[in-house]
Each structure stands twice: as structure tokens, then as C-alpha cells.
Amino acid sequence: MTHPVSTEPSTHAPPARWTVGASDAARIATFAALIAVLGMPGSIAFFGNAVPITLQTLGVMLAGALLGAWRGALAVGTFLVLVAAGLPLLAGGRGGLGVFVGPSVGYLVGFVAGAAVVGWLVERARRTTLPGVVVACLVGGVLVVYAFGIPAQAVITGVPVETVARLSLVFLPGDLLKALLAATVTVGVVRAYPPAAPAARR
Amino acid sequence: MxxxxxxxxxxxxxxxxxxxxxxxxxxxxxxxxxxxxxxxxxxxxxxxxxxxxxxxxxxxxxxxxxxxxxxxxxxxxxxxxxxxxxxxxxxxxxxxxxxxxxxxxxxxxxxxxxxSAVLAAIERGLAPLGRLGVDVGRVALVLSLAIRSIPVLAALATRVRDAGRARGRERDVRAFAVPLVVGALRQADALGDALRARGLDD
Incomplete structure (x- = not known):
């Protein structure tokens, strides 16, 4: 049952070079929904910053770790399109085009890149081990997301980058914890449901 | 209309x-x-x-x-x-x-x-990408599958949380996330099989 992102032309004309198979389409769509559901149970919004904390970033890391780079990024992208269309799926019931011009837009873009990097790193590992996935989630799910989020927030709010970075440190402990959690969950899921591991199937 | x-x-x-x-x-x-x-x-x-x-x-x-x-x-x-x-x-x-x-x-x-109108507009906006080889029909499929999966996964999350509470592990995030993600993957793979059975080739 291996279904990497298919680049073969479909049988219909005109041939599509960029498409996904039925199984991949189902996994991408389901993980987009999973990211939405993980944002639902009450988010802890911190007073001092513009971006609330939830398990949503956990969903982003899981999408990358379990679906791989391409499909993980597509799952996050699908989630963001639904948000842009106005569904209140972002943590704290936010949604609509407003969030894409708000101060947290960089984090949203960073989610896509972050899932891709987590997936790319996990795919490179021979086996899905806890330390390996922790590193992947720290680099992709924390470092990459911040690398997009902090400069964008600085540009949009007009506050210097260093100040935004200092304010964002509030979220670091939570994000480190979530990276650890995402890795534990990934390893647990692969053990409980072996077809889950994309890396093992290549 | x-x-x-x-x-x-x-x-x-x-x-x-x-x-x-x-x-x-x-x-x-x-x-x-x-x-x-x-x-x-x-x-x-x-x-x-x-x-x-x-x-x-x-x-x-x-x-x-x-x-x-x-x-x-x-x-x-x-x-x-x-x-x-x-x-x-x-x-x-x-x-x-x-x-x-x-x-x-x-x-x-x-x-x-x-x-629904925003989603339709986004899909129409993506149509020119079809000339670049992007399977626009598949994009629309993934978006609608994702929307339909949200209530399914929200119900799954509630079931998993109730099951955890019954075992006195409502504070254990891992005991919540692992069954939820495994359930999501099973649901996704069943959905993929159903799509293939209906002629959406891989």
C-alpha cells in the first residue's frame, strides 16, 4: 500500500502532472480536518501576545511527521484554504480572510513550510524513532514556523523584530512541549497502526 | 442556481x-x-x-x-x-x-x-493552474472531503475523550491524541478505498 504523491498523468485529458491519488487525497483531507479539530477544545490565549496557543500546531507537526513532506504541506494548505473561505477553524474560533492580513499570517504560512520540513526530516530517517521525530518537530514545527511568523508580525505591526522575538519567547516552552508530544504521538501511532508511517513505506 | x-x-x-x-x-x-x-x-x-x-x-x-x-x-x-x-x-x-x-x-x-461561494471562487481562481498541469478537479475533491471530515473527526474526538474520561485519563494528552490520530488514519484509508471503489484511480 504505497501511495507517494503521484506525478503520473491521469487518464483524462488534459494530462495533469500535479495530482494526488485517491488514498492521498483522503489522507490530506482527513488531516486538514484533524488540524481543525485539534484547534477546537479551548485555546489558551496569552494576554501579552497576538497569537493564541492550542493543539493546532500539534496537528501541523503530526501532518508532516505522518503524511510526509508533500502531503503534510498539502494538508496544512487545505486547512488554510478552508480558513480563508470563512470557516471558523483557527484556534479560538477565528477564520476568514482577516487572519491573512492580521499579525499572525506569518505563522500560518510557516505552518505549511513547517509541516513540509518535519515531513522531509522524518522521511530521511531509516526508522521512526522518538529522538529523530523530536528533532524534526523542533526544526520544522518550531524553528521554521517562528522564522516565518516573527518577521511577518514585525512587518505588519511595525514593531522591531527583536521586540517581537522577545515577546514570542512566551510561546517557546509550550511549543517545545508540543514538539515532544507530537513525537511521542507519532511513534505511538506508527506502533499502533503500521500503515501510518510514510517513511517506512518508501 | x-x-x-x-x-x-x-x-x-x-x-x-x-x-x-x-x-x-x-x-x-x-x-x-x-x-x-x-x-x-x-x-x-x-x-x-x-x-x-x-x-x-x-x-x-x-x-x-x-x-x-x-x-x-x-x-x-x-x-x-x-x-x-x-x-x-x-x-x-x-x-x-x-x-x-x-x-x-x-x-x-x-x-x-x-x-460555499468563496470556495467556488477559489476553485475557479485555481482553474488557470490546470494549464500548468495541476489537477484542479482533485483540489476541489480534497477541499470538499476535508469539509465533510470535520464533523466526523469532531465526533471521533468526543468519543475518544469520553473513553479517556471513563478510564480516568482525561488529563493525559497522549491518551487522547494517539487514538484520535489512529482513528483519523483508519477513517482516511477507508475513505481512500471507497474513492477507489468508485473509480477514482490512484
Missing amino acids: STTDVATRAEVGSVLHRAPAGAKLVGLAVASGALLLVRSPTGVLLAAVAVLAAYAAGRVGPRAAWSQLRPLRWVVPVIFVVQWLTLGPAQAAVLSARLVMLVALAALVMLTTRT
Whole structure:
């Protein structure tokens, strides 16, 4: 049952070079929904910053770790399109085009890149081990997301980058914890449901 | 679309409600871009008048507007204070007002456009990518599958949480996330099989 992102032309004309198979389409769509559901149970919004904390970033890391780079990024992208269309799926019931011009837009873009990097790193590992996935989630799910989020927030709010970075440190402990959690969950899921591991199937 | 549908919307809605979603999205992009160029207090005042006029044209009342702007109620004061300290009061006022107006414009589009219309407009907007080899039909499929998966996964999350509570492990995030993600993957793979059984090739 291996279904990497298919680049073969479909049988219909005109041939599509960029498409996904039925199984991949189902996994991408389901993980987009999973990211939405993980944002639902009450988010802890911190007073001092513009971006609330939830398990949503956990969903982003899981999408990358379990679906791989391409499909993980597509799952996050699908989630963001639904948000842009106005569904209140972002943590704290936010949604609509407003969030894409708000101060947290960089984090949203960073989610896509972050899932891709987590997936790319996990795919490179021979086996899905806890330390390996922790590193992947720290680099992709924390470092990459911040690398997009902090400069964008600085540009949009007009506050210097260093100040935004200092304010964002509030979220670091939570994000480190979530990276650890995402890795534990990934390893647990692969053990409980072996077809889950994309890396093992290549 | 039936004629009665158009008639009802014409009665209920305003010019903005009746305008095609695609046009509104393009208009929003142009207006947001223009707003980002505004730097002077006079410019901000003029822009504010324009935004209020747009709300009047859309016949959107203060209560509906507040429902969309509510997420900003903590963010903007905090950013304003930081901007005041780093950039001075005048710049802070301009930047904060601009942020509120950007979100208000996006909110206006959201308040006058159905989610389904926005999704349809996004799909139509993606159509030119078909010439580059992107399988646009598959994009639409993934989006609708994702929307349908959200209530399914939300129900799954509730079941998993109840099961955890029954075992006295409601505080254990791992005991919640692992079964949820395994359930999501099983659901996704069953969905993929169902799609293939209906002739959506891999």
C-alpha cells in the first residue's frame, strides 16, 4: 500500500502532472480536518501576545511527521484554504480572510513550510524513532514556523523584530512541549497502526 | 442556481451581498494593498471613511461587524502600546488603525459572502493552474472531503475523550491524541478505498 504523491498523468485529458491519488487525497483531507479539530477544545490565549496557543500546531507537526513532506504541506494548505473561505477553524474560533492580513499570517504560512520540513526530516530517517521525530518537530514545527511568523508580525505591526522575538519567547516552552508530544504521538501511532508511517513505506 | 434563490438574496442582501464572490475577493486584495500604502494620519482618516462607506453599502450593522473584529480586542491594545513605546504615538495610531481596517475589510467580505461561494471562487481562481498541469478537479475533491471530515473527526474526538474520561485519563494528552490520530488514519484509508471503489484511480 504505497501511495507517494503521484506525478503520473491521469487518464483524462488534459494530462495533469500535479495530482494526488485517491488514498492521498483522503489522507490530506482527513488531516486538514484533524488540524481543525485539534484547534477546537479551548485555546489558551496569552494576554501579552497576538497569537493564541492550542493543539493546532500539534496537528501541523503530526501532518508532516505522518503524511510526509508533500502531503503534510498539502494538508496544512487545505486547512488554510478552508480558513480563508470563512470557516471558523483557527484556534479560538477565528477564520476568514482577516487572519491573512492580521499579525499572525506569518505563522500560518510557516505552518505549511513547517509541516513540509518535519515531513522531509522524518522521511530521511531509516526508522521512526522518538529522538529523530523530536528533532524534526523542533526544526520544522518550531524553528521554521517562528522564522516565518516573527518577521511577518514585525512587518505588519511595525514593531522591531527583536521586540517581537522577545515577546514570542512566551510561546517557546509550550511549543517545545508540543514538539515532544507530537513525537511521542507519532511513534505511538506508527506502533499502533503500521500503515501510518510514510517513511517506512518508501 | 434557481431564480427564486436569486430573488430571495436580492430582497435580503445589499449590493455587496449580490456581487460575485470572485469580484469581492479581487476587490479585497486591491483595497488591502492600497491600505498598506497609507502612512499619514489624513490618509488613515480618508481610508476609515471609505471602510465605513463600504459597511453602509453592505448594510452590515455594528453588531455583525463586532462579531468579526472581536478577536482583535486584546491584540490591538497590546500592539498599540508596544508601537507607542518604540515608534511614538502618531505612528502607533496609524499602524493600529490600519490593522483594524484591514481586518474590517476582510470581515466585510466574509459577512456578505457564503462560504460555499468563496470556495467556488477559489476553485475557479485555481482553474488557470490546470494549464500548468495541476489537477484542479482533485483540489476541489480534497477541499470538499476535508469539509465533510470535520464533523466526523469532531465526533471521533468526543468519543475518544469520553473513553479517556471513563478510564480516568482525561488529563493525559497522549491518551487522547494517539487514538484520535489512529482513528483519523483508519477513517482516511477507508475513505481512500471507497474513492477507489468508485473509480477514482490512484
